[in-house]
Amino acid sequence: MSDVSRQTADTPNAADEQTPQPTAYDLIGGEARVRELVDRFYDLMDLEPEFAGLRALHPPSLDGSRDKLFWFLCGWLGGPNHFIERFGHPRLRARHLPFEIGISERDQWMRCMAMAMQDVGLSEDLQMRLLQALFQTADWMRNVAR
Ligand code: HEM
Numbered sequence: 001m002s003d004v005s006r007q008t009a010d011t012p013n014a015a016d017e018q019t020p021q022p023t024a025y026d027l028i029g030g031e032a033r034v035r036e037l038v039d040r041f042y043d044l045m046d047l048e049p050e051f052a053g054l055r056a057l058h059p060p061s062l063d064g065s066r067d068k069l070f071w072f073l074c075g076w077l078g079g080p081n082h083f084i085e086r087f088g089h090p091r092l093r094a095r096h097l098p099f100e101i102g103i104s105e106r107d108q109w110m111r112c113m114a115m116a117m118q119d120v121g122l123s124e125d126l127q128m129r130l131l132q133a134l135f136q137t138a139d140w141m142r143n144v145a146r
Contacts, residue, residue: 023078027126031074038070041116048115054108057099077130093141102146106138 028034042062045051058065071082072090083090099105113134117127 024126024130025074025077025079028077028122031079033120034073034077034079035070036120037116037122038066038073040119041069041113042066044112044115044119048112051108051112054105054112057105092137093143096141097143100144101141102144103142104146106142109138110135 025034028037042065045055045058046062068083071086072092075081075083110131114127114131117130122130
């Protein structure tokens with residue numbers, strides 16, 4: 001077997017069996033890139049009139065929100081569990097119960113995140129995969145029927 005055919009025939013299997021697949025955290029580029037994404041997300045929430053309703057649910061200063069979402073997403077993406085180390089189990093739905101979250105809030109959150117991913121230059125493929133997974137979480141956070 002030539003080297004070329006060996007590569008095409010063997011590399012995918014060898015990679016599956018021996019090398020751990022990179023996590024989404026690795027694919028994004030680690031902690032600094034996750035922070036960049038979260039910062040862009042909250043900058044857009046602050047700036048864009050279409051997110052005014054979502055912004056109004058948050059405290060006047062977004063500093064704490066930035067840290068918490070950053071810590072959470074690091075672990076959610078397969079990186080270090082900063083959020084759990086600080087606060088224990090995320091109990092994300094319970095933590096969102098104080099805020100009225102319906103379809104409009106869910107969709108603003110998703111659109112804001114999609115714009116942030118685009119702005120920081122995540123690959124199309126990664127954007128699609130992450131947005132699909134995040135939609136499940138965002139939809140599950142809905143707690144009012146409207
Ligand atoms: C569905 C629409 C959503 C709305 C309207 C919303 C809104 C909020 C608000 C108002 C806060 C409080 C901010 C603060 O205390 O500084 C918060 C906290 C938080 N949100 Fe969301 N959120 C949504 C979806 C999500 C999603 C999809 C995630 C995760 C992927 C997420 C992760 C978090 C985390 C980790 C916190 C901090 C929780 C804590 O420790 O209190 N949120 N969210």
